[in-house]
Each structure stands twice: as structure tokens, then as C-alpha cells.
Amino acid sequence: MNHGAARLVAKAEHLVKKPIWDCRMCGQCVLHDTGMTCPMTCPKTLRNGPCGGVRPDGHCEVKPEMRCVWLNAVERSDKLPLWKGHIDQLRPPVDNRLKDSSSWINLATGRDKQVPAGWPADVQ
């Protein structure tokens, strides 16, 4: 796919996903694994669960007015009929080069599943 077409797909993806999931275009979408809740909306951009700073009322350590993204993620993922247990999988570090690219294209090409060569295979 040429560069222009890829940008067009990315724009279309953002158009769809921004209003629904507040998508941040990380380019390696894990919505299915996190109860259809975007982990990049966590102020710490955590992809493996909530930090220890969640307030007793369930609100965010960083933004007290916001409910913890991961509370939503856990509740929704446990209710979803699909992708059971995916939330407990260990997600690898974000590839920052994929920012603003289309995760749809990266899914189709398998690019979103690439991890650093040294990342331990037994935790994936």
C-alpha cells in the first residue's frame, strides 16, 4: 500500500474510533484484549492493568475527576462473551514508531504483533 493510501486508511480509522473509544492512534490496537477500553487513555498509558494509585472511589490518581480506565476495562472484559482471559495476558511494550499509523493495516500485515527480538517469548 502506498503512503497516501495508508494515511487515508489511518484517517478513516481515527474517524471511527475516536468518537467511540477516544482512540489515540497507537497503531497497535488491543481493544479486544482490554474489554473494548483503550488503555492509551490511561494517563500513564499502561497496557497491563491498573497502577497502584487508583483512588478508593475508583478514580484516577492523575485525573481525580476521571474513573480509572482499567476499572472499566476489567469490568467490560469480564462481561464480554469473546476474548475471555485476554486481559490477563502480558502485553509487550508499545512500538512508538507505529504512532498515528493505521492499526487496521498493521493487523493485516502482522506488523502490530512484532516485538523486540529480545522480548521473552514465554511471556507473550
Add this chain to the structure above:
Amino acid sequence: MSTLERKLDSGEFVVTAEMPVIDGGGHAELQRQLEFMRPYVDAYNATDNLAAHAHVSPLAISIGLLQVGAEPVMQLVCRDKNRLALEADLMGAAMYGVQNICCLTGDDVTAGDEPEARRVFDLDGIQLIALARTLERGHYLSGRPIGADGTGVRFCVGAVENPSAPPLDYRIRRAAKKALAGARFLQLQMTYRTELLERFLHAAVDTGLSQRLAMIPSIMILRTAGAMRFVASSVPGIDMPAELVRRVESAVDAETECFEIAYELAYHAMTQPGVAGLHFISFRKDAGIAKLCARLGIETKQERETHGHSPSVAVG
């Protein structure tokens, strides 16, 4: 193998403590801080810009601790450094024989006195555990082999979990993920809600997690009602019941009452199933930790080593 790892493997009751933050003073300052804790404490956590306030780095403190004959647990947080810097710190630790590493996501910059700083979080605490394990396998994250002069990187990796932060039922699953990533011990965030600590530890035992991941609850020694209120309002992740603050306020002697509370919490924690040891936090350089250990019936390091590895259980 670090002493902490050896003790965890043998099932000996372990005592860890948080090094108070320091801003300099070399070995003399480290010695001053250690003075009262030494008889009881197996390893000392060197914090990494605690609560997002800058201090001497945990790598410098950890190397210093080794030089004065004390065993460090080097804490690393993901807030201030990207993966390259974290790898460099881990390799620096390995170079000097700092083996115990405690991996945390870290409080946000907004918890500190430089809230205008850029937050990094290039990795999260769980990925940091896996990163330490990557290095142990002889290569960097890129797959590039560690040079011949750096072979034999060996860590005892730990992490932290907060049993009293929502989502409560998910906390044990997150702890399991940390074990999957390669953590060997779990220092639990201080909690004043004993029922939540119980709930977490029972789940750890029921799921078999405590067999793989040594559970080490934290006990904080405070001295005044003001300090309790400060902790409640300024330290992320601590749920301080108002009635405890009132109890200290109405006491004849606040410091004695605070010590009593620390004793009750510590006794409760160490008598729970699946507990491998205790982690103490005291912000003042005094005999508080040693006094508390003695009252709890925890033997000194020397006694524990002579008496074999039976975990001591306090009596009243």
C-alpha cells in the same frame, strides 16, 4: 544469589525496610541511616525518586549500600526513564552485584514537587520485570548480546502490588501477571484496611500464587495524626480510615498510639497465610523498626540464621 533470594528460597522469614531518602553525605550518611535497623533487616529498598520527588538515585544508593556491607533492593520506576535508560540502570546494578530489583510503574509526576515534568511510562512495571529477565538471558531488548565483560547478569526480581486499590478482585490477577513476567517477590503497598489485605493474601494462597511469589506486606511507622493526614492526602494509593486518625488525635501520647497501630497491623499481617516476611517503612532515623521487630517477636538476623529457618511467630 542474593541473601534475600536465598532466604526466600529456604522459607526463612525475611525483613526488608525502606531506606529513607537521602540527598548526599556518602557512606557516613548511609551508615547513620542503617544504624538502628541493621540487627533485623535483611535488605534495604533504595527508592527511585520517591513520590516523584528527586533525590539521590537508587543505583548510587544501592552500590553504596553494598560498599557498607548492606544488601540493597534497587527500586526502579517507569515514570522518569525510557526503556534504554532502564536497561542501563539494570546493567549498572548488575556490574556492581546489585541483584535485588523491585520493579514499579511509579507514582505520577503530579504526586511530586515538579509536576511540570514530562512523564515517561515507556514501559509499565510488568514489562520492566520482563526486561530484567531479558538481560538475565544474556541480551538486551533488541536481541543484541550483552558483551563478554557483562555475562552472567543475575537478578532477584520483585514487584509491588496494592491490595487496597480498586479494582480489588483484579489485584491478584495483576500480581499473577507479575509472576508470569518473572517476579520472585511482591512487596505489598501499605494498607490500613486489614480486611483487604486478608482478602488479597487468601486469594494468593488459594490460587497457589504465594508459592511462586513471596508475599511481603508493608508496615509504615508514623508518629503524629498530622503525618497520617499527610499520607492520606499526598501518597497515592493509601486509604487511611478516618477513625484511625481520630484514635491518634484523642490519644494521650500520639507517638505511642501510632506505634501501637503499627504493631497491630504488623501482627495481623505476619500471622496471615502465605506471608513470607514484612517490609517496614519509617521516615525517621530512630529505633522504631528495631523496637517493632522486637515487640513482634521477630528474631534478629543473627538469631534467625543460628536457629535454622523456622519463621518466628509473634505471641501477643
